[in-house]
Amino acid sequence: MKISFVGAGNVAWHLAQAFEEAGHWICEVYSRDTQKARQLASNLYDTNIQPDLNFSESEAEVIVIAVSDDAIESVIERIVLPEGVILVHTSGTRSLAEFQNLVEIYSDVFVHTGVFYPLQTFTKDVEMDYRDLPFCIESKTELIENKLIALAQSISDQVSRTDSDERFILHVAAVFASNFTNYLLTVSHELLEREQLSFDLLKPLIHTTISKALQSNDPSLGQTGPARRGDWKTTGRHLEYLQETNEDWTEIYRLLTDKIRNTYISK
Structure with missing residues (x-):
C-alpha cells in the first residue's frame, strides 16, 4: 500500500520503517519539526518531506496521523485530504466516533476513517520485534x-x-503496566544513585518479577514483600528512611503499602 505520515515522533519512526520493510511505500512524511521529518525520511527509501498539511495531491491510500492526542484536532482542522483516502489515528483514547465527527466538520471531501492503535511503548533507538x-x-x-x-x-x-471502549480500557491498563511501572523503576534508580549504589544490582530481581507476572494468568499470585507478609516493622523502617529522604517517595510507598495490605492482609 501507499502510506503517508503526519508526525515523525516515536510511533511514526517505528511504523514507517516497519511498513517499508514489509513492502509498502511511504510516500510522504509531514512534521511541524522539519528536522524530524528529514531524519525519518532519510531512513526510508523513497519518501518526500511534505512541507505542509496539503495532501490533496498525495498518492497515499492511507494517511496515518501519529501525533499526540491533544494535537489530533488541530491536524484535522488544517489538513487537506485527497478524496477517498483512509485517514487513521494511532491513539489509545480518542474514539472513532469523535475522530469521524472532526473529519466530517473540517474535510471538504469524503474520506474513510479508522483507528490503527499499536499497543506498545516506543523509543526511537530501541529495536523491537514487530x-x-x-x-x-x-x-x-x-x-x-x-x-x-x-x-x-x-x-x-x-x-x-x-x-x-475496549481500546480505552486497554490504554488505562497499559498506563498501570508500563508507564507507572517505569516510573517506579526510575524512583528505584534515583534512590540507589543517591546512595551511590548500582542499579544493576536490582536488574535480576526486576527481570524475575516481570517474568513471573508474564507467565501467570493472575499476577497477584506472585505478590511478595513486607506489605504482603504484614511485616510492619520493616515497612516502618522503610518509611523512616524515606521521610528523611524524599516526601514524594514516602507518599508513594505509603499508598502502595496500604493498597497491598488492604488487598491481602484483610482477606
Whole structure:
C-alpha cells in the first residue's frame, strides 16, 4: 500500500520503517519539526518531506496521523485530504466516533476513517520485534476495517478488531503496566544513585518479577514483600528512611503499602 505520515515522533519512526520493510511505500512524511521529518525520511527509501498539511495531491491510500492526542484536532482542522483516502489515528483514547465527527466538520471531501492503535511503548533507538506487536483496529465499515487489518497483519501476528471502549480500557491498563511501572523503576534508580549504589544490582530481581507476572494468568499470585507478609516493622523502617529522604517517595510507598495490605492482609 501507499502510506503517508503526519508526525515523525516515536510511533511514526517505528511504523514507517516497519511498513517499508514489509513492502509498502511511504510516500510522504509531514512534521511541524522539519528536522524530524528529514531524519525519518532519510531512513526510508523513497519518501518526500511534505512541507505542509496539503495532501490533496498525495498518492497515499492511507494517511496515518501519529501525533499526540491533544494535537489530533488541530491536524484535522488544517489538513487537506485527497478524496477517498483512509485517514487513521494511532491513539489509545480518542474514539472513532469523535475522530469521524472532526473529519466530517473540517474535510471538504469524503474520506474513510479508522483507528490503527499499536499497543506498545516506543523509543526511537530501541529495536523491537514487530511480529509480536499488538495492533487494535477499528473502522466504521467492514471493507475499510479489513484493509486496515491486512495492513497490520503485514507487519504483525497480533492483530484484533477492538472498539473504542475496549481500546480505552486497554490504554488505562497499559498506563498501570508500563508507564507507572517505569516510573517506579526510575524512583528505584534515583534512590540507589543517591546512595551511590548500582542499579544493576536490582536488574535480576526486576527481570524475575516481570517474568513471573508474564507467565501467570493472575499476577497477584506472585505478590511478595513486607506489605504482603504484614511485616510492619520493616515497612516502618522503610518509611523512616524515606521521610528523611524524599516526601514524594514516602507518599508513594505509603499508598502502595496500604493498597497491598488492604488487598491481602484483610482477606
